[in-house]
Amino acid sequence: MPAHPKLATEFVKNKERAHWHDQSLWFVRSKRDAASGQIPEWELLREQASKIKSYTVSHLPDLLEEFEKNANAKGVHVHWARDAKEHNEIVHGILKQHNVTKVVKSKSMLTEECHLNPYLERQGIEIIDTDLGERIVQLQNKPPSHLVMPAIHIKKEEIGELFHEKLGTEKGATDPQYLTEAARQHLRQKFIGAEAGITGVNFAIAETGGFVVCTNEGNADLGTSLNKLHIACMGIEKLIPRANDLSVFLRLLARSATGQPITTYSSHFHGPAPGAEMHVVLLDNGRSEIAGSDKFRRSLNCIRCAACMNTCPVYRRSGGYSYNNTVPGPIGSILGPAKDAKEHSSLPFACSLCGSCTDVCPVKIDLHHQLLTWRKEIRVRGLLPFSKRLSMKMMGWMMQAPRLYRFAGKCARAIVPRLPRFLLYNRFNAWGKQRELPDFPKQSFREWMKKNHDNK
Amino acid sequence: MTTSRDEILNRLRSQSVPKTERPDLSAPELTQQWISYDDPAEQFATMLASVGGVCARVKNVDEVNQKLSEIPAYQESKKICSQISNCGTANVEISNVTDPHDFEDIDFAILPGEFAVAENGAVWITNDGGPARTLYFLSQHVALLVPAAEVVQHMHAAYERLSFETPSFGTFMSGPSKTADIEQSLVIGAHGARSLTVFLVENAF
Numbered sequence: 001m002p003a004h005p006k007l008a009t010e011f012v013k014n015k016e017r018a019h020w021h022d023q024s025l026w027f028v029r030s031k032r033d034a035a036s037g038q039i040p041e042w043e044l045l046r047e048q049a050s051k052i053k054s055y056t057v058s059h060l061p062d063l064l065e066e067f068e069k070n071a072n073a074k075g076v077h078v079h080w081a082r083d084a085k086e087h088n089e090i091v092h093g094i095l096k097q098h099n100v101t102k103v104v105k106s107k108s109m110l111t112e113e114c115h116l117n118p119y120l121e122r123q124g125i126e127i128i129d130t131d132l133g134e135r136i137v138q139l140q141n142k143p144p145s146h147l148v149m150p151a152i153h154i155k156k157e158e159i160g161e162l163f164h165e166k167l168g169t170e171k172g173a174t175d176p177q178y179l180t181e182a183a184r185q186h187l188r189q190k191f192i193g194a195e196a197g198i199t200g201v202n203f204a205i206a207e208t209g210g211f212v213v214c215t216n217e218g219n220a221d222l223g224t225s226l227n228k229l230h231i232a233c234m235g236i237e238k239l240i241p242r243a244n245d246l247s248v249f250l251r252l253l254a255r256s257a258t259g260q261p262i263t264t265y266s267s268h269f270h271g272p273a274p275g276a277e278m279h280v281v282l283l284d285n286g287r288s289e290i291a292g293s294d295k296f297r298r299s300l301n302c303i304r305c306a307a308c309m310n311t312c313p314v315y316r317r318s319g320g321y322s323y324n325n326t327v328p329g330p331i332g333s334i335l336g337p338a339k340d341a342k343e344h345s346s347l348p349f350a351c352s353l354c355g356s357c358t359d360v361c362p363v364k365i366d367l368h369h370q371l372l373t374w375r376k377e378i379r380v381r382g383l384l385p386f387s388k389r390l391s392m393k394m395m396g397w398m399m400q401a402p403r404l405y406r407f408a409g410k411c412a413r414a415i416v417p418r419l420p421r422f423l424l425y426n427r428f429n430a431w432g433k434q435r436e437l438p439d440f441p442k443q444s445f446r447e448w449m450k451k452n453h454d455n456k
Numbered sequence: 457m458t459t460s461r462d463e464i465l466n467r468l469r470s471q472s473v474p475k476t477e478r479p480d481l482s483a484p485e486l487t488q489q490w491i492s493y494d495d496p497a498e499q500f501a502t503m504l505a506s507v508g509g510v511c512a513r514v515k516n517v518d519e520v521n522q523k524l525s526e527i528p529a530y531q532e533s534k535k536i537c538s539q540i541s542n543c544g545t546a547n548v549e550i551s552n553v554t555d556p557h558d559f560e561d562i563d564f565a566i567l568p569g570e571f572a573v574a575e576n577g578a579v580w581i582t583n584d585g586g587p588a589r590t591l592y593f594l595s596q597h598v599a600l601l602v603p604a605a606e607v608v609q610h611m612h613a614a615y616e617r618l619s620f621e622t623p624s625f626g627t628f629m630s631g632p633s634k635t636a637d638i639e640q641s642l643v644i645g646a647h648g649a650r651s652l653t654v655f656l657v658e659n660a661f
């Protein structure tokens with residue numbers, strides 16, 4: 001798998017697009033700031049959210065059993081899946097039992113994580129993503145590049161072209177209103193024709209055995225109220241203990257995600273309608289391992305609001321695909337290596353350690369600390385690429401020899417400013433990509449100190 | 457053979473995770489700090505407007521009828537449903553419908569909302585799972601009637617009112633359906649209602 005720097009290079013090649021991507025996300029980040037600023041008790045809410053999630057993880061097995069019991073009592077079927085494969089088989093099994101061949105799905109990163117769509121398609125089942133952004137990337141045969149705004153990286157001209165080809169819209173049309181209307185008509189047919197609805201889960205409640213799904217478009221609601229089969233797929237960390245905990249999370253989620261006061265629809269599902277069936281699939285897929293890790297446990301607090309990616313200077317400039325992980329950005333750079341440290345070893349380095357993610361995270365995950373911890377962990381496990389290993393070794397060696405360090409500094413100050421560009425900015429200096437070296441000072445700090453201090 | 461359920465639970469149980477406390481959300485130290493508004497209905501109207509909805513504060517159902525007749529989308533509607541007696545000129549009878557697909561071409565639905573939330577412009581709606589549930593999402597335009605006395609300050613107060621003891625469906629609905637998935641341009645009317653009007657009605661209906 002190509003590492004982050006390589007994929008990011010592709011993205012930043014198109015300067016104009018990289019800049020536009022950066023601006024779009026910064027706009028969302030600003031909306032988040034405005035929305036959170038309107039709630040004086042914002043910090044208090046974050047603290048409660050963090051405590052509730054920590055409580056959940058420390059009582060997870062009991063809460064999962066409580067959830068199962070209460071869901072069963074309301075007539076909901078609960079399934080357990082160790083991994084993605086089992087998850088997909090369970091979903092397929094339920095669909096097969098009902099002879100379903102047409103499914104509508106509302107946005108769910110969990111089913112992305114499991115690659116459910118291609119799996120079901122191989123079984124001859126039509127599965128349509130109904131969130132507009134997800135539908136766009138589905139028509140492109142691509143995964144989402146962002147948690148909340150799956151198509152944030154695509155220009156309206158490209159969507160116009162795509163819709164012209166796939167949905168028969170007018171050639172050259174780029175008006176978002178017009179394109180959205182076309183998608184509405186197209187997807188309405190899919191909603192009406194579907195035999196089952198699959199949704200993700202934002203929060204599942206142990207106390208009540210129900211779950212909550214948040215959307216702005218209403219696709220989860222249309223997809224589940226028009227037919228008699230609803231399958232909800234969730235990671236085991238999506239649980240919360242009590243219904244009133246939702247008050248905290250629903251106040252934080254949309255404000256952190258897009259700056260809205262709440263999503264347009266925050267739907268609470270507690271049992272099937274008369275004559276209908278409701279299933280919940282609980283997926284582990286490595287989560288129980290993270291729960292056991294003192295270093296990374298808090299990453300399970302995540303409510304997938306995407307605030308950390310909207311604010312991340314690296315994400316904004318390198319795009320979601322550069323992470324090559326279902327969840328991109330800061331939180332994805334923690335979850336990715338937790339799943340497979342070798343495959344995702346470059347992600348914790350796709351970070352400037354600015355700490356902005358930690359500042360905005362509504363559940364107070366210490367994101368940049370965990371990223372730093374991952375860097376050490378990756379070095380300890382011997383997964384650092386050769387170039388990083390070599391330069392760190394040389395650095396360490398020099399740092400331990402003060403005289404050598406001083407001598408090297410002197411040489412650098414004398415030589416570097418006189419070097420031709422091609423010697424400084426070449427493929428061996430990854431740091432010099434997209435960056436200029438600062439002007440070298442005439443003297444070192446030590447020399448400056450000596451002079452100014454001794455003169456006093 | 458152990459099942460996946462046992463395996464997951466056993467793995468979780470075998471790990472030593474330090475037990476922490478769950479905060480008491482009804483403790484006065486917290487509840488005293490939640491935001492509150494002098495005129496919650498006014499705040500609700502402001503928030504609803506900010507998310508693309510319209511709020512009208514009215515005396516009674518007659519006044520609702522009057523206001524409805526002034527809405528262009530209502531005037532143009534061919535098929536109208538109403539779940540409120542004497543409200544709207546309904547021409548589709550809800551109680552006859554057993555398959556929600558029959559609501560496919562409803563232009564305007566007039567439906568009850570239980571209470572409103574000042575903090576975020578949301579209305580709590582609930583349904584026992586009959587076909588009428590789809591009306592909230594499938595209709596082109598939606599109007600909700602909410603008793604004017606039923607406006608709570610914030611989400612904490614909202615959940616104090618809610619219980620989920622029996623199988624049910626409920627949602628907080630805040631404004632019309634919308635999307636910003638094409639270059640962050642806000643478009644109203646993604647899949648659900650293209651417009652949402654909330655009437656806060658003083659008299660019982």
Ligand code: SF4
Pocket residue numbers: 256301302303304305306307308309331357360361362363364365367
């Ligand atoms: S880590 Fe925090 S900020 Fe990032 S998506 Fe999760 S909850 Fe949001």
